Amino acid sequence: MKRKLALLAIVVLVIGCTTNLTMKPWSEQSPQDRLIWMMGIYNSVDADYRSMASMPNLTDAQKKVLQSKKQIMTKVYPLIDAYRVMVNQGGIPDPTTEQAILTLLNELVAVGG
Numbered sequence: 001m002k003r004k005l006a007l008l009a010i011v012v013l014v015i016g017c018t019t020n021l022t023m024k025p026w027s028e029q030s031p032q033d034r035l036i037w038m039m040g041i042y043n044s045v046d047a048d049y050r051s052m053a054s055m056p057n058l059t060d061a062q063k064k065v066l067q068s069k070k071q072i073m074t075k076v077y078p079l080i081d082a083y084r085v086m087v088n089q090g091g092i093p094d095p096t097t098e099q100a101i102l103t104l105l106n107e108l109v110a111v112g113g
Contacts, residue, residue: 031087034098038080041105045069068111076104 079101086093
């Protein structure tokens, strides 16, 4: 589990560094920067989920983690996609939607594995 969290932290750091070269505070990031960060987290967890789901001998605890991740991923993806559409159209995403995405991503990372 520590290895997965370390990998997630590295992915977030790499995405953030290659996106901004200097990490800006959240409040100073553009909606595009925030979207890239959100997708980086989601894609990292999705890769971990798929890897774990392909394991042949999962314990009951691991199965529960997968179920929890799946539930959260099913909720957060449509929100991220709506955020993406808004950003790509040049709009300003709704702060309520952004907060819902952040809350779900935090839950997703906290589930671990």
